[in-house]
Amino acid sequence: MKSVRPGENETTGNEIVDRWVDRPPGDGEEGEFGALLRGAMRPEPLGPGQLAAVAARLTSPPARQWVPRWAWQMAIVLVVLIGGGAVAAKMDLLHRLPGVLAPHKEPAVPDRAAPARHRRPAAGEKDSPPAEPAAAPTTVEPVIESPEAPAKHETKVAIVGQPRHTDRGVSPPPQTAPAPSTVPPPANVVEDSAPREAPAPNPSELAQESGLMAAAIHKLRTEGDPKGALALLDEHRARFATGALAVEEKLTRVDALLQLGRRAEALALLEPLRSPWTGRRRDLLVTRAELRSEVGRCAEALVDFGTLVSDGAHGSRDATYERALYGRASCRARRGERAGARADLERYLATYPNGRFAADARAALRGDTP
Amino acid sequence: MKGPLPAGPRDERMSVAHYDPESPADAGVPLTLEGLYRAHAPLVARWAAHLGGPTVDVEDAVHEIFIIVRRRLPEFRGEAKPTTWLYRITERVVRDCRRKERFRRWIRVTKRDQLNDMLVGSRPGPSEDIERRQQLTRVYAVLDAMPDKYRQVLILFELEEMSGEDIAALTGIKLATVWVRLHRARQHFRVAVKSLREDAP
Numbered sequence: 196m197k198s199v200r201p202g203e204n205e206t207t208g209n210e211i212v213d214r215w216v217d218r219p220p221g222d223g224e225e226g227e228f229g230a231l232l233r234g235a236m237r238p239e240p241l242g243p244g245q246l247a248a249v250a251a252r253l254t255s256p257p258a259r260q261w262v263p264r265w266a267w268q269m270a271i272v273l274v275v276l277i278g279g280g281a282v283a284a285k286m287d288l289l290h291r292l293p294g295v296l297a298p299h300k301e302p303a304v305p306d307r308a309a310p311a312r313h314r315r316p317a318a319g320e321k322d323s324p325p326a327e328p329a330a331a332p333t334t335v336e337p338v339i340e341s342p343e344a345p346a347k348h349e350t351k352v353a354i355v356g357q358p359r360h361t362d363r364g365v366s367p368p369p370q371t372a373p374a375p376s377t378v379p380p381p382a383n384v385v386e387d388s389a390p391r392e393a394p395a396p397n398p399s400e401l402a403q404e405s406g407l408m409a410a411a412i413h414k415l416r417t418e419g420d421p422k423g424a425l426a427l428l429d430e431h432r433a434r435f436a437t438g439a440l441a442v443e444e445k446l447t448r449v450d451a452l453l454q455l456g457r458r459a460e461a462l463a464l465l466e467p468l469r470s471p472w473t474g475r476r477r478d479l480l481v482t483r484a485e486l487r488s489e490v491g492r493c494a495e496a497l498v499d500f501g502t503l504v505s506d507g508a509h510g511s512r513d514a515t516y517e518r519a520l521y522g523r524a525s526c527r528a529r530r531g532e533r534a535g536a537r538a539d540l541e542r543y544l545a546t547y548p549n550g551r552f553a554a555d556a557r558a559a560l561r562g563d564t565p
Numbered sequence: 566m567k568g569p570l571p572a573g574p575r576d577e578r579m580s581v582a583h584y585d586p587e588s589p590a591d592a593g594v595p596l597t598l599e600g601l602y603r604a605h606a607p608l609v610a611r612w613a614a615h616l617g618g619p620t621v622d623v624e625d626a627v628h629e630i631f632i633i634v635r636r637r638l639p640e641f642r643g644e645a646k647p648t649t650w651l652y653r654i655t656e657r658v659v660r661d662c663r664r665k666e667r668f669r670r671w672i673r674v675t676k677r678d679q680l681n682d683m684l685v686g687s688r689p690g691p692s693e694d695i696e697r698r699q700q701l702t703r704v705y706a707v708l709d710a711m712p713d714k715y716r717q718v719l720i721l722f723e724l725e726e727m728s729g730e731d732i733a734a735l736t737g738i739k740l741a742t743v744w745v746r747l748h749r750a751r752q753h754f755r756v757a758v759k760s761l762r763e764d765a766p
Contacts, residue, residue: 214722215723215751216723224755228754228755229723231703231704231707232704232723232724234697234700234701234703234704235615235618235700235701235704235724236615236724237614237615238611239607239610239611240610240613241606241610241614241623241624245624246606246607246627249606249624249628249631250602250606252628253598253602253628253631253632253635409640412640412642413640416639416641450642478644513646513734
């Protein structure tokens, strides 16, 4: 077997994980799978020439101003919605669908104002002047209760009555609106108005929110201005308290506070942090542990450090693990747990002989030597 | 202990950002487009080739990946290693490419000849061309039949020959999860190969 890394245990329980690609072709089913997979290996899919060509394409100035992807997507969605609405209105397609507007038997009347609207116009609506939107719902009651009423009015109810509140925001709820028991809204009416008028999550709001977050991160990371970043984060919190990026806002705030030396506030933000300890949460956990250790809350810090160290014993021994191991040693030493601190330091030096705390660890161990 | 350990963490340790130019993986790699490209483009190309399979144009994928790198570099927060960050971008770009490819196939825009052209990313010689193409097609027919999360782990373990630990670090999943997914991926692989055999004339 081509070992993954010398001395490393590639095991799942007691089973040694063997690569199929290391099996010889005649070695049973797995040998066959290995041969199959070896055929798919492409160690150098791009030669130096192709890599140079890509580099040249990258370094050449962009032909046009870059437009964010979401802008394209929004533009396409808008075009489709507006175009589709306009076409549907022009062809009066929905009127032709069976069951959508059952009582409406009138032939479709082309509406000249239709393309300018985002909702389907109705034949009865064309006579209503746009300046009197509030008057429209008052016609609801008599029309719906009387099936014999002119179809023109029914159409108006079906299309305008419900959605007008959300559409333009200009029409107050109709004072004379019928009680639900007396006016059961026909299913087809809801069906007709809901898909177009139901307020979907506003993409522009999300775009604004992510733009604000991007600006805050840029301020913090690129401009090195944590105060400016905090101001933007405050604005974000005020405008999008329950926004989609609320968690990201909090994490960025922790960074900014740490850069400003406002550790107590950063720690307060990190206090409620809970498992699972994966990805970025591990970084935050080690930061919390260091902050707790700094203010003398070693017992709690030890719990955090211990979580990360035991996790690192099975998983990734990255910079977080390194910080946790050294931090735990530091905490243990302060609590007088000399044996534990010494063990951690020795483990640290064995794992990271040239680590960032290696000199300090050696000095501490020398100091501990009787 | 006689001498106390250095008290508390130092300021630079407090940053949540984790790009560490002193660590062996990142040593000497400047966080610029050029630096990242110079250091990691061959690796990214290999990832793209292995994850994407024969239908993904590796050159275009690498170009797209580094366009995203150029755009996102100012926002790169360093919470992950640059290689991890690059892998995530590669994974996303390749997934998009595969999705587009599936869509193209679905609407039958891709003719058989075009597909065959795409099967040869590195343009080997004509004699090995057909054999290699068939081999690639067979393997990816099997790999594409399994869920992405299993496919990804199997590819990284078998084709990239990465350790479980490295796969966990790169993909952000736990080591135990890596093994579970690898185990299930192999089960899928077995079943798919058998089914292909049975379907073969």
